Amino acid sequence: MKVAVTGSSGLIxxxxxxxxxxxxxxxxxxxxxxxxxxxxHRWDPEHRQIAPAVLADVDAVVNLAGVGVGDRxxxxxxxxxxxxxxxxxxxxxxxxxxxxxxADPGRPRVLLSGSAVGFYGDTGDRVVDESAPxxxxxxxxxxxxxxxxxxxxxxxxxxxxTLRTGLVLGRGGLLGRMLPLFRLGLGGxxxxxxxxxxxxxxxxxxxxxxxxxxxxxxxxVNLTGPTPVTNTxxxxxxxxxxxxxxxxxxPGPALxxxxxxxxxxGVLAGQRAVPAVLEAAGFRHTHTDxxxxxxxxxxxx
Numbered sequence: 316m317k318v319a320v321t322g323s324s325g326l327i328x329x330x331x332x333x334x335x336x337x338x339x340x341x342x343x344x345x346x347x348x349x350x351x352x353x354x355x356h357r358w359d360p361e362h363r364q365i366a367p368a369v370l371a372d373v374d375a376v377v378n379l380a381g382v383g384v385g386d387r388x389x390x391x392x393x394x395x396x397x398x399x400x401x402x403x404x405x406x407x408x409x410x411x412x413x414x415x416x417x418a419d420p421g422r423p424r425v426l427l428s429g430s431a432v433g434f435y436g437d438t439g440d441r442v443v444d445e446s447a448p449x450x451x452x453x454x455x456x457x458x459x460x461x462x463x464x465x466x467x468x469x470x471x472x473x474x475x476x477t478l479r480t481g482l483v484l485g486r487g488g489l490l491g492r493m494l495p496l497f498r499l500g501l502g503g504x505x506x507x508x509x510x511x512x513x514x515x516x517x518x519x520x521x522x523x524x525x526x527x528x529x530x531x532x533x534x535x536v537n538l539t540g541p542t543p544v545t546n547t548x549x550x551x552x553x554x555x556x557x558x559x560x561x562x563x564x565x566p567g568p569a570l571x572x573x574x575x576x577x578x579x580x581g582v583l584a585g586q587r588a589v590p591a592v593l594e595a596a597g598f599r600h601t602h603t604d605x606x607x608x609x610x611x612x613x614x615x616x
Contacts, residue, residue, distance in 0.1 A: 316528065319343040319370060321360075321404055322379030322429070326487040327480075330521050331377065338525060343373065345380075345408075360404040370411045371418065375528055378428040380404035381461075384454070385489065389577045398457050401429070405464035413471035426468045427527055430477040432513045432539060434458035437584035440511065444591035445479070445535040452580040462535070474533050481513030481539040481588060483520050484605075484612040490553075497553050503563035505570060508547030510585030513539040516608035517615070519600045523590075526598050537590045544605050546585065556609040 318335055322328045323344040335342050345358045345365070358365040360380060370376065382400040387393060405428055412424055435443050436450015449459050462477045469475045484490050496502050515523075515538055523538050544552070554561025570578035590598070602608040 316374040317341045317343070317372060318375045318377060318528070319345055319356075319373045319408075320377045320379065321345045321358075321408065322381065325379060326483060326485050326517070327520055327524075328379050330485065330517055331379075331524060334521050334525060343369070345369070358407065360400070360407045363403055363407045363410070365407055365411050367411070367414060370408070371415050372422075373415070373424070374422070375425040375427065376408050376412060377524060378405055378408050378426065381429060385574070385577055385581055388573070389575045394453060398460060401457060401461040402464045405461060406467070409465050409468040409473075412473050413467040416468075416471040416473055420472070423474070424468075425474045425476070425528060426465060427476050427478060427524055428462070428465050430458050430462050430479045430535070432479050432481045432537060432586045432588045433581070434462070434479055434535070435586045435588065437510070437580070438586045440509075440587055443537075443586050443588045445537055452584070453576065454580050476527050476532050477535045478524070478527075479535055479537045479539075479588070480520065481515050481537075481586075483517055484514055484608045485517030486612060486615055490612060493553065494557070497550075497559055497561060498557050500559040501563055502550055502554060502559070502561045503565060504547045504550050504561075505565050506546070506567040506583040508545060508550070508564065510546050510583055511543050511587040512546045512549045513537075513543050513586050513588040514549065514605055514608060515540050516600075516602035516611055518611060519602055519608075522601065523593060523598055526593075526596075530596050530598075532592060532596050534592070536592045537588050538593065539588045539590050540602065540605065540608060541590060541594065541600055542604050543587045543589060549605060552605045552609055555606065556613055
């Protein structure tokens with residue numbers, strides 16, 4: 316297959332691109348800067364611009380682009396960047412795929428477009444699969460708009476799956492920011508620790524995307540591990556992984572002071588999300604529990 320990838324420099328993208336190439340796929344990387352290699356192609360999602368020829372003959376697009384949600388304390392400006400970066404990038408590739416489908420209707424095409432388990436809002440300890448409704452907080456509204464931006468591709472007959480991803484356990488991302496504290500023995504639960512923290516190993520995230528390129532699956536897909544855990548269980552597992560105690564809780568008010576609104580909807584809220592659609596389609600996780608996923612993440616470094 317010929318596969319275009321957005322967000323290829325992020326945690327998932329940097330692992331996905333070589334995996335796709337090893338599978339024998341031809342990979343195009345869409346970048347906003349001046350291309351440096353033959354496999355890079357310029358696009359401008361902020362202005363919803365991409366040359367028609369770029370996606371004219373691709374079989375699939377994996378859309379992972381978007382401003383980091385928890386990279387900084389939330390301001391109204393940052394919240395708008397989080398929203399617009401996702402809607403603009405998804406609208407751009409969706410419309411380009413729709414145009415390509417109109418020009419060449421005989422070629423099957425697929426769009427695997429990023430989303431997040433934050434779609435569901437704070438669901439407490441209720442088990443959540445893909446049939447659950449959207450939440451009402453800011454992250455949930457972002458996910459609704461993000462997924463809705465795939466409409467041009469869906470309407471054009473492109474197979475679209477939206478990837479509602481949990482916390483990806485790899486050497487970068489949130490885990491990378493947590494590790495130094497835990498290695499110093501300064502880690503612990505966040506807030507009450509009762510909130511569920513849906514996770515997935517980086518290998519399973521990449522393998523699930525590879526699987527969905529050819530699986531007959533459309534609509535929302537939870538990309539999470541099969542055994543969701545609470546934050547207390549997760550932080551205890553991380554402490555075990557680095558052989559340090561994880562007994563220093565971070566109170567909710569302290570998180571609010573540092574993170575603002577993001578603390579409430581991105582850290583102290585949670586989803587007991589399970590990968591029902593993915594498993595029903597036949598996918599099997601390599602890392603079925605959080606201890607194995609954390610061990611793999613640390614070994615990769």
